[in-house]
Amino acid sequence: MSQALQEARIFEKRHGSAIPDRDRPLFHLTPWIGWMNDPNGFSWYQGQYHMFYQYHPYDSHWGPMHWGHAVSRDLLHWEFLPCALAPDMPYDKDGCFSGSAVELSDGRQLLMYTGVRHETTPDGQVREVQTQCLAFGDGLNYEKYTGNPILTEADLPTGGSRFDFRDPKILKLPDGTFRALIANNRLGEGGQILQYRSVDAIHWSLVGPLAENHNRIGLMWECPDFFRLDGYDVLLASAQDMLPKGFEYHNGNGTFYLLGHCDDDTGVFTEESDHAVDYGIDFYAPQTVLTPDGRRVMIGWMQNWDTCNLHTRWVPWFGQMSLPRELSVRNGILYQTPVRELEALRGEAVRHEQVRIENSEIRLPGVHGRTVDLELEIEPEGPLFNRFAIRFAQNELYHTTVSFRPHESVLKIDRKFSGSRRAIIHQRRAKVRHDGGRLKLRLILDRFSAEVFVNDGEQVLSATVSTDLSAEGISFFADGAVRINVLSYQLGG
Numbered sequence: 001m002s003q004a005l006q007e008a009r010i011f012e013k014r015h016g017s018a019i020p021d022r023d024r025p026l027f028h029l030t031p032w033i034g035w036m037n038d039p040n041g042f043s044w045y046q047g048q049y050h051m052f053y054q055y056h057p058y059d060s061h062w063g064p065m066h067w068g069h070a071v072s073r074d075l076l077h078w079e080f081l082p083c084a085l086a087p088d089m090p091y092d093k094d095g096c097f098s099g100s101a102v103e104l105s106d107g108r109q110l111l112m113y114t115g116v117r118h119e120t121t122p123d124g125q126v127r128e129v130q131t132q133c134l135a136f137g138d139g140l141n142y143e144k145y146t147g148n149p150i151l152t153e154a155d156l157p158t159g160g161s162r163f164d165f166r167d168p169k170i171l172k173l174p175d176g177t178f179r180a181l182i183a184n185n186r187l188g189e190g191g192q193i194l195q196y197r198s199v200d201a202i203h204w205s206l207v208g209p210l211a212e213n214h215n216r217i218g219l220m221w222e223c224p225d226f227f228r229l230d231g232y233d234v235l236l237a238s239a240q241d242m243l244p245k246g247f248e249y250h251n252g253n254g255t256f257y258l259l260g261h262c263d264d265d266t267g268v269f270t271e272e273s274d275h276a277v278d279y280g281i282d283f284y285a286p287q288t289v290l291t292p293d294g295r296r297v298m299i300g301w302m303q304n305w306d307t308c309n310l311h312t313r314w315v316p317w318f319g320q321m322s323l324p325r326e327l328s329v330r331n332g333i334l335y336q337t338p339v340r341e342l343e344a345l346r347g348e349a350v351r352h353e354q355v356r357i358e359n360s361e362i363r364l365p366g367v368h369g370r371t372v373d374l375e376l377e378i379e380p381e382g383p384l385f386n387r388f389a390i391r392f393a394q395n396e397l398y399h400t401t402v403s404f405r406p407h408e409s410v411l412k413i414d415r416k417f418s419g420s421r422r423a424i425i426h427q428r429r430a431k432v433r434h435d436g437g438r439l440k441l442r443l444i445l446d447r448f449s450a451e452v453f454v455n456d457g458e459q460v461l462s463a464t465v466s467t468d469l470s471a472e473g474i475s476f477f478a479d480g481a482v483r484i485n486v487l488s489y490q491l492g493g
Contacts, residue, residue: 001141002088008066009082012057016080019316025446026371026491027076027345028302029321031068033057036319037301037308038167038223038285040067041101044292045109046139049075051299051321052084052111054098060318061309065095067113071139074341075297075324084111084135084142091115091131091149098167098223098285102201104136105176110201111135111142112180114166115149129153130165132182134202151182151196151204160194161185167223169287170201181210181224183237189214191221193237195267207267211235217249217256217274218242223285226262229296230329233262233269236277236298238285247410247431248276253305255284257334273332279430280413280452280461281307283322296327297339302449302462307424322462323444323451335457338373338444346373346489353485356381357478361391367488368472372445377485378404380437385480392445393418393465394473400465402452406437413452413461420466430459437482446491 016032024030034057041052048071055068067085070078085096092115099113115133118126131149135142153162164185171179178198186192190213196204213221218239225236235258242249249256255278260271277286278300286300302322311318324339350366358381367374370393378388389403400415409431416426432439432454442453447469452461476484 002086004088005083005086008057008086012080012083015316016057024317025320025448027342028323028446028449029053029070029078031055031057031317031319032070032080033317035060035062036068036317036321037062037303038098039287039299039301039321040098040113041111042287042289042299043101043103043109044289045101045103048073048139049289050101050109050139051078052101053321055083057083060311060313060315065097065116067096067111074344075339076341076345081140084137085113085144087116089115089144089148091117092133094118094128097130100169100287102170102172102178104201108136109139110170111137112168112170114168127163129162132165132168132180145202147202150202155196155204155206156184157194157206157208159187159189160192161187164220169224169226171226179207180204181226183220183222183224185220186212190216190219191237191239193221193224193235210262210267210269211237211258211271213239218253223287225286225288227288227290227296229327232259232329234259234329234334235269235271236286236288247279247429250428252425253284254278255286255300259329259332259334275334277334278460278462279428281415281425281428281463282449283462286322288327298325298327298336302464304425310422310424320449320464323446325460333458336460337453337457338442338451342373342444342491345491345493347492348489350488351486355476355484355486356481357476357484358481359479361475361477363473363475364486367474367486369474369490370445370447370469370472371491372443372474373489373491374443374445374474375487376441376443378437378439378441379483380406381481381483383480384437385478385482387477387479388482389477390441390443390474391477392443392450392474393467393471394475395471398467398471399473400450400463400467402441402443402450402461404432404439406434406439409434411439411452411454411461413450413463415463415465418465418467428461428463430454430461432459
């Protein structure tokens with residue numbers, strides 16, 4: 001074990017163990033200590049789910065990337081394990097960037113990640129040279145491959161940038177061979193997802209691009225994932241520097257999916273549609289796992305690159321993962337629903353039916369809290385109402401709002417009154433389908449976050465909130481007349 005890895009493990013155990021459980025989300029994974037971003041190596045191995053993550057244990061702001069590590073049996077209760085990777089070799093001395101994990105036929109777990117070293121270019125810029133590397137382990141300790149790096153700029157196609165060559169997603173095929181999808185930037189074209197093949201997961205050869213941007217969805221593409229689901233092939237990727245496309249994408253960085261079909265013989269992917277994965281504020285770089293019972297489950301980094309470095313340095317941890325989401329494809333749309341294990345955390349149901357609200361704001365008995373699973377059905381009472389809103393994390397001063405304007409078919413999440421002291425991104429909007437003002441929402445609250453599932457998972461809007469936990473109110477507002485059905489559960493344990 002290198003000195004850098006040993007020091008990281010000592011530091012995280014000493015300082016991370018001192019953070020009280022009450023200061024973390026109840027069922028969203030956070031770093032043990034310090035900074036977290038992208039999920040890495042999301043996998044099922046030796047009877048547990050393993051989640052690695054981009055990690056800087058020594059500061060709650062981004063720094064030299066390590067790989068943090070946690071395991072779970074239900075995707076909701078996580079146990080921290082010692083740091084898995086540290087930047088301690090010449091090829092990764094400036095960071096162990098994102099990657100993935102797979103179980104080998106001999107029982108070992110293979111991690112494939114991007115090693116980073118800084119290089120000063122002739123014009124004086126400091127750039128990140130990115131290569132692909134391997135580490136082998138047993139679920140607790142990992143040893144870097146002596147032949148690293150195994151993919152370098154020599155393995156790139158013409159025009160591919162060695163400064164943007166990262167985030168390998170390794171796939172084990174039914175015949176025992178391997179594929180790796182790696183994000184790359186192509187000069188003048190923006191992102192592309194390259195495909196490599198291997199027989200032994202060590203020696204790789206280029207197949208070619210699986211998908212190419214051609215400057216249509218942002219610029220660089222990152223963090224690919226690829227899987228077959230409900231008769232479609234699905235490519236996930238995260239795009240930098242996006243421009244809005246109606247309500248489909250927003251400015252900045254975000255995640256999208258391509259639906260289509262891939263020819264197993266040629267490896268050619270023919271895309272049919274593209275959509276945003278999450279229409280809220282905080283969601284990026286998701287990875288998926290196939291559960292032992294056959295579900296495709298996705299987790300993303302629940303944060304936004306434009307707002308993530310504004311907190312003070314005394315914050316002991318920063319960054320969290322999203323709620324795990326079960327995926328399906330229906331009517332050409334990627335549906336997401338909260339992982340079914342969440343239902344085991346539900347307390348006694350609180351039900352209110354056919355509650356009428358007209359030009360007022362109301363609260364309902366038993367509906368409150370910051371760890372809540374709330375199902376809501378909205379319908380007009382008479383003429384179509386102008387606006388409906390649910391406010392949560394609420395007290396006399398603060399609240400966060402999800403509002404619906406049926407005339408515009410727009411759903412908005414807004415945290416500008418949540419207690420933020422900075423002019424960060426406060427709201428996002430999505431175009432939603434409704435039936436004459438009838439809409440279904442499911443709101444999941446976990447202390448410092450809100451995730452809104454629309455129409456049984458047709459769309460999702462996610463956001464983090466930093467409002468003091470004493471703000472537990474939930475209220476309902478209507479401009480016009482509506483009737484609502486509410487089913488609410490406190491979540492615990």
